[in-house]
Amino acid sequence: xxxxxxxxxxxxxxxxxxxxxxxxxxxxxxxxxxxxxxxxxxxxxxxxxxxxxxxxxxxxxxxxxxxxxxxxxxxxxxxxxxxxxxxxxxxxxxxxxxxxxxxxxxxxxxxxxxxxxxxxxxxxxxxxxxxxxxxxxxxxxxxxxxxxxxxxxxxxxxxxxxxxxxxxxxxxxxxxxxxxxxxxxxxxxxxxxxxxxxxxxxxxxxxxxxxxxxxxxxxxxxxxxxxxxxxxxxxxxxxxxxxxxxxxxxxxxxxxxxxxxxxxxxxxxxxxxxxxxxxxxxxxxxxxxxxxxxxxxxxxxxxxxxxxxxxxxxxxxxxxxxxxxxxxxxxxxxxxxxxxxxxxxxxxxxxxxxxxxxxxxxxxxxxxxxxxxxxxxxxxxxxxxxxxxxxxxxxxxxxxxxxxxxxxxxxxxxxxxxxxxxxxxxxxxxxxxxxxxxxxxxxxxxxxxxxxxxxxxxxxxxxxxxxxxxxxxxxxxxxxxxxxxxxxxxxxxxxxxxxxxxxxxxxxxxxxxxxxxxxxxxxxxxxxxx
Numbered sequence: 001x002x003x004x005x006x007x008x009x010x011x012x013x014x015x016x017x018x019x020x021x022x023x024x025x026x027x028x029x030x031x032x033x034x035x036x037x038x039x040x041x042x043x044x045x046x047x048x049x050x051x052x053x054x055x056x057x058x059x060x061x062x063x064x065x066x067x068x069x070x071x072x073x074x075x076x077x078x079x080x081x082x083x084x085x086x087x088x089x090x091x092x093x094x095x096x097x098x099x100x101x102x103x104x105x106x107x108x109x110x111x112x113x114x115x116x117x118x119x120x121x122x123x124x125x126x127x128x129x130x131x132x133x134x135x136x137x138x139x140x141x142x143x144x145x146x147x148x149x150x151x152x153x154x155x156x157x158x159x160x161x162x163x164x165x166x167x168x169x170x171x172x173x174x175x176x177x178x179x180x181x182x183x184x185x186x187x188x189x190x191x192x193x194x195x196x197x198x199x200x201x202x203x204x205x206x207x208x209x210x211x212x213x214x215x216x217x218x219x220x221x222x223x224x225x226x227x228x229x230x231x232x233x234x235x236x237x238x239x240x241x242x243x244x245x246x247x248x249x250x251x252x253x254x255x256x257x258x259x260x261x262x263x264x265x266x267x268x269x270x271x272x273x274x275x276x277x278x279x280x281x282x283x284x285x286x287x288x289x290x291x292x293x294x295x296x297x298x299x300x301x302x303x304x305x306x307x308x309x310x311x312x313x314x315x316x317x318x319x320x321x322x323x324x325x326x327x328x329x330x331x332x333x334x335x336x337x338x339x340x341x342x343x344x345x346x347x348x349x350x351x352x353x354x355x356x357x358x359x360x361x362x363x364x365x366x367x368x369x370x371x372x373x374x375x376x377x378x379x380x381x382x383x384x385x386x387x388x389x390x391x392x393x394x395x396x397x398x399x400x401x402x403x404x405x406x407x408x409x410x411x412x413x414x415x416x417x418x419x420x421x422x423x424x425x426x427x428x429x430x431x432x433x434x435x436x437x438x439x440x441x442x443x444x445x446x447x448x449x450x451x452x453x454x455x456x457x458x459x460x461x462x463x464x465x466x467x468x469x470x471x472x473x474x475x476x477x478x479x480x481x482x483x484x485x486x487x488x489x490x491x492x493x494x495x496x497x498x499x500x501x502x503x504x505x506x507x508x509x510x511x512x513x514x515x516x517x518x519x520x521x522x523x524x525x526x527x528x529x530x
Contacts, residue, residue, distance in 0.1 A: 401439025
């Protein structure tokens with residue numbers, strides 16, 4: 001069981017939660033919802049013990065499995081294979097390593113003692129379910145859309161999406177009493193999402209999930225915690241039922257506020273009409289003023305702010321030459337077999353290219369080469385005359401802890417501070433957030449900061465790797481509309497079908513083979529599989 005008592009959470013000096021108490025028990029399926037920046041991720045970190053609360057207490061009984069939003073979390077275990085990492089969820093990786101070490105020792109020195117040590121280790125591994133566990137793991141990762149040959153590779157050679165699937169598989173395999181999942185469907189294709197929804201429906205422990213995937217929230221949860229402006233409100237039912245109840249609550253609150261403020265105004269007006277008359281009426285006016293003040297002090301606040309409609313605008317790009325980028329026989333590998341080879345194409349000014357391919361096909365690796373962030377194993381690429389490329393990395397690798405949000409903007413542009421803060425405000429990063437440590441931002445806020453940096457940089461070639469991951473629906477719509485109307489050149493990796501449809505790509509590049517073709521709406525079904 002997971003329990004919070006009078007919990008207060010602060011992030012970068014901002015209060016994101018005040019005096020909240022709730023619990024998640026076995027069988028509870030709870031969705032934690034709220035706009036980007038409301039403090040959902042910070043709350044999960046406090047509940048998991050990764051960050052202390054400002055006040056109050058968070059505790060849990062049993063084992064807790066926590067999937068963080070940051071795909072960089074696995075960088076410290078890059079030498080482990082995907083299979084070993086998933087097995088580590090139950091401690092089976094160490095048992096398997098001991099069996100293998102003792103097997104080799106037995107082969108070098110086949111004495112009775114060595115054979116006995118190996119037999120004991122093998123029996124222990126079998127008793128833990130080790131041999132059946134490998135089959136279970138392979139079924140689990142297959143459900144999450146990771147191909148069988150990829151799970152045996154070191155984590156360091158897997159893509160960000162693949163590493164996140166492996167981490168999710170490890171947490172699900174561990175068999176914990178409580179699951180806390182922060183955006184678990186990021187990087188999952190439609191089949192893997194369907195599989196995950198079924199798994200979570202059948203899960204018998206307590207579940208607390210943060211997600212902007214409305215299908216997941218409707219299918220897998222039975223209770224909602226709504227977080228906004230420091231207040232946590234509980235609703236029973238699915239996400240759709242929560243939306244209806246929330247709208248009804250806000251409408252009732254608006255009517256109550258209108259009545260209260262109307263009565264306060266009536267008392268003030270009546271007092272004003274008596275104020276400068278007889279002494280008796282002046283005393284009555286003073287009494288009315290006090291009644292109005294008491295009513296105001298006890299008045300209900302208006303409903304929390306609705307989802308803000310963002311208006312994002314990318315500036316007119318500087319003019320570039322006709323050929324913006326050329327790739328010639330590109331190939332990439334990371335100490336193992338080639339991920340892709342012989343990828344050759346040319347992008348012309350104003351074109352929008354969509355890169356498609358299954359996880360592990362090399363989409364991110366290709367974009368990193370095109371952006372100059374990685375050297376290819378084979379081939380070369382070059383940009384054309386007057387090209388100013390801007391790169392959005394899905395792992396937010398350009399956003400550093402210990403550096404303020406405004407300092408990140410200064411790295412992107414020499415524009416004056418008011419202009420930079422205006423760009424941040426365009427993405428909803430307002431007020432004191434400008435001076436907050438960027439490392440404390442939520443995943444959605446980091447996405448907005450990275451996009452704001454792109455706007456500030458006045459690029460004419462954008463290389464975008466899953467730019468809508470972690471964004472709430474209003475932000476996703478605003479970014480999609482802004483890019484759809486931007487006349488610059490784009491190369492995009494995305495599995496967001498709605499975003500891709502709005503962008504209306506001109507051409508498609510399918511990885512790992514590097515086959516290019518004209519875009520057709522018939523390819524839309526492949527986007528969710530990318």
